[in-house]
Amino acid sequence: MKVLSLVDLTDKQKQELEEIKGVDLNVVSAKSVTAEDLKGVEVLFDWSKKLQDDIVKSDTLNWIQTIRAGVDALPLRALDEKGILLSTGSGANSINIAEQALAYMLMFERSMNLSTWDQTKKVWHREKKYDEVYNKTVMLVGVGHIGSQLAQYAKALGMHTIGVRHSDKSLPNIDKMVAMKDIDKHLKEADFVVNSLPDTSDTEKMFNKEFFQKMAKTAYFISIGRGKSTDTNDLVEALQTKEIAGAGLDVVDPEPLNEDSPLWDMKNVILTPHNAGRSVHYEERAFKIFKKNLKSYIENGEVVENLVNYSKGY
Template sequence: MTKPIIFLQKTFREEFIKKIQVIAPDYQIKTSLTEKDIPDVEISVGWAKKFEDQLLATQQLKWVQSISAGVDYLPLDKFSEQDIILSNGSGIHALSISEHIIGVLLGYYRGLNEAVKKQSRNEWAQESIHYDQLAGKNLLVVGTGHIGQQLSKSIRSLGVSVYGINTTGHPADGFVETYSIKNMAKIVPEMDIVVGILPGTHETYHIFNSDIFEKMKKSAVFVNVGRGDTVHTKELVTALEEKYFSFAALDVFEEEPLPKDSPLWRFDNILITPHISGMTIDFQNKFMKILLENLKSYVANKKLSINQIELNRGY
C-alpha cells in the first residue's frame, strides 16, 4: 500500500524535513508533485494553485497548513464541503509587522520621510520639516489578534495609548479598551492613529471607506498592513485629495503590484511600501514551531492544536 504524502510547497531546510519524518514516519514527504502523486496527497504545507483542481478532485486531501496568516486566497468553500481542515501561520509575522508600523509612524512624526526626500535633492531645510510626537497619541488597532497584541505591547512603551476593534468588542490583552467592529465609526474621531490589521473576508471587504475616512481627525494617520481589499481604494484617493486625514502608510493594496498608473503614487502625504511588513528573519524556525506542533496532533488524532481556521469565517 502506498504511503500518504505530505507535500511541502515551499523548500525547507533538511533539518526540518527530518523532524517531519520523525513525527510522521508513515508518510512520504514530497517537495514536488507528479500526476501519479496527486491521489496520495493527504497534507499540503502551503498551497500550489496549479494543482488545486486535481487535489480537490481526489477527495484525499485532509489538511492544509497555510504558510501565510491570511487565507482569503484559498478555496475555503471547497475545503468546507470536503471537510478539509485548515491552519495558518498566524503569529509568525507579529513582531516584524509591529516594528514596521512603529517605523512608519516614527518616519512620519519625526519628519524622517521628508528629510529623505530633501536629502535626495541636496536640500538643508530644517525649518520646513514636519515634526510631531508619537508619545501621547491615541492609536486604534483594528484587529486585535496576534499582530495587534504585539503592536500594543511594543508601542505602549513609547507612551501611546492603544485601543482595539474586534468582531464583538471582547477584551484583549494590552488594550485600554476594545470595541465591536460595528462601532468603529463612532470611535475613529477620537483617535490620532488608525491601524488596519484585518484579514480579507466578506465582512471586512472595503470596511475602510469614506464613512470612516471622513470621521477621522484632520491630523490623523491611517496605516494598513492587513489585506488590501479591506480598503476602498477609490474612496481612499478621495480622502487623500480632500485631506480628511493627514497621512497614510500603506503596505497592501487591492491590486498588487500597485499599478504604475495608480493615483496613489502622486500623493505626497502617503508612504507606499511593497508588501514588506511581514518579511521575517528566521521565518523557517518560526513557521516550523506551528507546523510540527500541529503535525504531532494530527498524526495522533487527526486534529490540530493551534491556528485552526474557522472556514465559514475565513480566520
Template sequence: MTKSIVCLQKLSHRQQDLIRDAAPGYTLTLGDGKAPDLAQLAEAEIVIGWGKGISDTLLSSESPLRWVQTWSAGVEKLPLTAMENKGILLTNASGVHAEPITAVIFGFMLLFTRNLHTAVRNQLNRKWHSEGSESELTGKTAVIAGTGSIGSETARIAKAFRMTTLGVSRSGEPAEGFDEVYTTDRLQDVVSQGDFLINTLPLTDETRLMFGAEIFAACKQGSYYINIGRGATTDTQALMDALNSGHLAGAGLDVFGTEPLPEDHPLWGMEQVVITPHCAGVTDRYADRVVEIFIENMKSYLKSGTPSRNLVDYSRQY
C-alpha cells in the first residue's frame, strides 16, 4: 500500500516538489484544514498541519498515523494526551517565527522609547507636539522570559542596541546572546531589573497565568510589558491594574486570553497599550520555513524512524 502524507495547508508547486523529492515512496495530498476530507486523513501516515473535527479519525485504532508536523509553534490545542497514548510523534514549527516576531518586539520597544505611538495619534489630529520624554534602547535592560528561538533572536538583536539581556527559562542554562539566564522560579526577582519584560513563553500548565499581580508589582517602576507568546499566560485584569496605576508605563500585546479581543474590551481604549491581532509571526516566508523543517525531519524519519527537529516532549507540552 502506498504511504500517504496529507498536508492541511496551502503549498506552492515548488514546495510540493521539495516534499515529494524528500519523501520517496510516499504520496503527497493537499487537504483543507477548514473542510478536511476524513477519508483522505484515514489513510495518512504523516499529517502536516491540523484541523477541527479530525481527532477521532486520526486517533482511531485503525489509523496508520505515526507523525504530525504542526503548522504552528504552539501545540496546546491538540489532543496531546491521546496522541501520546497512541505513540504519535509530534513536531512543531518552532523557529519559523523568530525573525518576524523579533521585529515586532523591537517595533513595540522603539514605539515606546521614541513615543512613536503617540506621534501617530498626533498626526491623525494634525497636531505638532512632543512631550519631550523620548528615550533610547541603549543601556536599557530586557528581561526575556523564554530563551528559545524567539528569545535568543531577540537577545541577539538587543546586543546591537547595547542592551543588557537577562533570560528566564525552565532550566536556567546559559544561552547565546544573554548576559545571564535564571530559572523560572527566579522570575519575580529578575523582573525588578528590567526596563522591558518580554514574554515569549508557550502555554502549558506551568505557564498559565504566570504573569499576574505579583509579577507586575515586582516589575521596575515605569517599565513595559510585551507579550507575543500566548494570551493565557497573562492575568489581563492584573496587567490593566498595573497599567492604570502607572506602575507599568505601557504594554505591547499581540496575544490575548480571548481572541479576537472583544470590541468592548477596555484594552482598546488604553493609549499606553499597542495592540496587534496575533499576527507577530505572520510573514510571506512562513510556508517556506515550515517546509524546510519538515524536509529535514522527513530525512531523519526515513533514516531512523524519528524526526530530529522540534520533537515535542509531551510531558512539557512543547
C-alpha cells in the first residue's frame, strides 16, 4: 500500500511506519510535492492545496489524514463524492489550546492584561481589581478534545463547569451538561464563555448581538474555535457598550484582523494571532494519531480516530 507523507517525518517515525506490514512509504515535502508523487497513492498524510485538483481526480486515493484539526478549507463536497475517507489531527493541540484559554481567564481575573498595558507606558499602577478563577463558572461551548481538556484544568483550579453540545450526555469534569438548544437558559450563570466550535453553516455568526446580550455583563468571551462563528461587529459593540466585560480572542473574522479594528485598542481585549494551536509537541501528537489510524486501516479498513462526518463538516 503506497503511503505518501507531506509531513517531514523523523527517521524514527519513518521506521515506525515502515514496520507496519504492507506500508510502502514515501516522504515528500509539501513545497516540492508534484502530481507524479501522488500516482498510485492510497493513503495521504496531510493536505496539499497545491495538488487539490490532482487529489480529487485520483483513482487510487482512499484516505486522507490531515495534520490539523480544521477541514473547512478543504473541498469537502468533492472528497465526499469521491468516497475518500478524511480524518484530522483533532486532539493533537488540545493541551496547548486549553492552556491558552486558561491563560486568558487568569489574565483577566488577575488584571494582568491591564498590567501589560501599564508596562508599555512604564507605569507602576497597582489600583486594579484582583480576583480569582477559583469558584468561577466557565461555560464550554463545544466539548470535544479541547473543551474536555480545559474542563480538566478548570476543575483542578476549583472552577465550576458547564458543557454545551448537541447531546446533554454527561462527561468527566463537566458539572452540568446542557444541549445546544438550551444554551440561552444558562448563559447568565457563566463568568467565562469559551467558544471552541468548528466552522460550519450551523455555527456561522452564532455568537452575535443577541447572544452577547444574554451573557452576564461581568462575563468574558473567549474564542479559540473558528473566527467565522463570531460576528465581529456585534462583538465590538458588546464590548464598547459594556454588554460583556471583555474578550480573549485567538481567532477573529477576518484574519488577520483589520488594522482599523477597534479591538486593537481595547484594554479589555486580549488578542493573539491564531497561535493557540501551535506547540513544539504538536507534530509528534498528530503523528501518533496517524499511526494509530494507519494500523487500523491496514488491519480492518477502518479509520478509528477523528473521522470527518461530511454532512456535519467536521
